[in-house]
Amino acid sequence: MPVQRSLLGRPFPPMPPKRVAVLLSTIAVFAVFTLVFTLPNSIPSGPSLGRFTDHKIPMPKLPKTLSPSILNPFRQAAHAPPVQKNSTSGDASWYSNWNWMSPFSSSVTLDENRSLLPPLIDRPPIYTYYDHTLQKEKDHKDAENAVLVTWRRAWWAQGFKPIILSPAEAMNNPLYAELQMQELEPYLKTELARWLAWENMGTGILCHYLLLPMGSHEDPLLAFLRRGEYPQLTRFDHLGSGLFAGTKGDITAAVKQALSNKALKEAGDFIGAVSPETFKIDPKHGALAFYDTRTVKEKYSKIADEIENDGPSGLMMLNKLTISHLHTTWQNTFSKGIAVLKPQADHMTAAILPARKLAEFLTQCPSSPLPSSCPPNNPHCKPCVASLPLKITTPSVYRNTSDLYTIGTVPHPFTTALLSPLYDSSESELTIPWIRRKSKRDPWLTTITAELCGTGMSGAPRVVKFKDAVASQYGTAHSLWITAERDMPDDLDWYFGFTIPRNVTDKGESETPVPGPERKPNVSSGPRTLEPEVTEEEASLMKERALLKRAVEFGQARTPEDEKLRKAIEAWNLADTEAWRFARAFLERSRVERKRWEEEERKYAGGKAGAERGMSEGWGRWFDDR
Incomplete structure (x- = not known):
């Protein structure tokens, strides 16, 4: 039974729910209009409430210039990072930044066509010495140049910056005048000039151009050399004068020690001209291959004989051998x-x-x-x-x-x-x-x-x-x-x-023999086709x-x-x-x-x-x- 409502003791007539909702809505609208338009005018004096009734909620405005980024076009436009030097090639452009692992480059570069790349890793310099001023036959110089190209490629691929030094760098060293006053054998004088050229350049690695990196990129020794930090002047056991690494201060001290040695004439090479304590000797060099005269004679006698008989031809053979060994090492790695x-x-x-x-x-x-x-x-x-x-x-x-x-x-x-x-x-x-x-x-x-x-x-x-x-x-x-x-x-x-x-090259696989006359198709049995049928x-x-x-x-x-x-x-x-x-x-x-x-x-x-x-x-x- 429905509840009977009353007002002042008199029964209130029932009202449908829809009419109740309309009534309440009308009352609410009337109350709001009364409050907004009547209340401020009814106050005779005192602080005005107009600042409340006139207040407008600020609406967000779209920027006149939208961002070029597809990911967020409504972002406020901002200046793109400045264009770096040598950062374009054809249609490709890039911006080097430590934030290169961001999923989308445009969030940093503000340019859809500009890629975000990691900063270039500093390549530590590795130096070799070559006297291009010596008078030699053209074919001999061409053979030596081929060896130098192989040396540069191998070290560049391993993350180094190979640099060829010449007598010009040695003569630029203030100690060169002191070397000229020494009466030395040509080989030893060249060795000292090599060190003077290296000292003129500073911290780095001095390498013979017949010594090549022959190991994986992750080899500990190559990783150490790539860091470019050499606490001590270091050479490697059984490699002779193949590779040295050190700082400029240690290199300068070693050169001065050699030039001041009174028994310098009797020294066979630079290592013999300084005290044994000058170098730290590292016995681990499994990723380095040195094709010096002794090694070639012991392991590759055929090439050693060719070098003695015909120098340029032998050098080209040796260069071809080193290239094949680099390729074989790569294949063994993978x-x-x-x-x-x-x-x-x-x-x-x-x-x-x-x-x-x-x-x-x-x-x-x-x-x-x-x-x-x-x-x-x-x-x-x-x-x-x-x-x-x-x-x-x-x-x-x-x-x-x-x-x-x-x-x-x-x-x-x-x-x-x-x-x-x-x-x-x-x-x-x-x-x-x-x-x-x-x-x-x-x-x-x-x-x-x-x-x-x-x-x-x-x-x-x-x-x-x-x-x-x-x-x-x-x-x-x-x-x-x-x-x-x-x-x-x-x-x-x-x-x-x-x-x-x-x-x-031939893989050694047998091929189907060419069919003889008895196995040839009978061309007269059907129409002759001018072109072979194209397969699917x-x-x-x-x-x-x-x-x-x-x-x-x-x-x-x-x-x-x-x-x-x-x-x-x-x-x-x-x-x-x-x-x-x-x-x-x-x-x-x-x-x-x-x-x-x-x-x-x-x-x-x-x-x-x-x-x-x-x-x-x-x-x-x-x-x-x-």
Whole structure:
């Protein structure tokens, strides 16, 4: 039974709930209007309440100039960091900063096309001495120059800055006049001039150009030398005058001690001219290979005989031997082979073809005058056998394995979309609605980081993992990352530290014999075909090449509509775009760094010592059939 309500003893008529709600709302609105418009005017004197009734809540205003960042376009516009010197190359530009592990570069650079890279690591200088002023035959100088090029490449690839010193640096030393007053044997005088040139430069490493780093990038000795801090003047046991490391103060003291030695004429070399306490002798030098006269005679007598009979020819043989040993050491370091990343197994064959060919070149056995020989520091190495080359795999994911080398091809999102199995170029053009409705986000990076990050992680942490694989010290020594739309770099010999073979050698496998007349097909039994039938695999590869060519042309010249499409696909694939730009900028910066160093070094040692002089064959024609 409903409750009967009353007012002043009289029963109150029942009212529907809807009418109650309307009544209460009317009363509330009337009360608010009365309070706002009537209360201030009813106060005759005293402080006015107008400042309360006239108060307006400030509304946030959008900035007139929006930020260029896609990640946060409503952020207040700010000045981008200043452009650093030598930070552009072609379309690639970068900004070096300690915050390089940020997932997206634009959050720091405020520029979508500017990649955030790690600061360049200081390369400690390593010096060698070569007297280019001596009169020698051209072929002899060419042979010595080839040896110097090999020395420079090997040490550059290990993270050092190889510098060739000449008599000019020795003569610039104030102690050179004192050396000239000494009547010494030519060999000892050259040794002292070598030390004067080193003392003129200061702290660093003095190395003979026949001593090469023959070990992994993580070797403790090489890591120690890369730090550039040498507490004591150090030489290495059984290496003679092959390698020294020290500070300028210790070097100066040693040189002065040698020049003041009254028995200097009787000293055979610089080590014999100073007291034994001058040097700290390090017995561990497993990553250093010294091809001095004694070692060559003991281990490689064939080459030693050739040097005695024909100096230039013998030196060229020795240089070829050292290159083969550097290559063999690299192959022994990556015993599990080479992984050529192929995220989309059925649609990335053309895109990864240059990487695949490079892997084939790296697995070839280098040309050597002594094919089964080992470096002097590693007599138990595993020489390359043509019938058992390193294994080449094409996994879809990146694996962080120390004895597996990775070559990755990073495509632009537009290239990935063209090669996607979801896109059929014969039916429609690539459009923004297709990108938004049918294409997946960041498919390339999601695939290669599937084992590292799983399947449920967003793009930002995947980018961080990718950057570490590309640009960390460990990553640069265990992988190479190129972009799909650009040619293979022409300076890969410097990246690996040895001359990469450009030929495909016989693997020792038997081939099907050529059919004889009795096994030839009967051409008269049917119509004669003028062209061989194209297989499905060949047709697919031809289609991929055409699409890849279209992607390259799209990146070179774009109409306003193409530019709109490019921005849309980059915005839809932020992580893939960041990975592509980062890999492109990192490889370009490495090339710019080396070119700058080469330009600087051309001013010294006559401008010819250690120059390649067209020795490198380049890489252009090896990948024309992509």
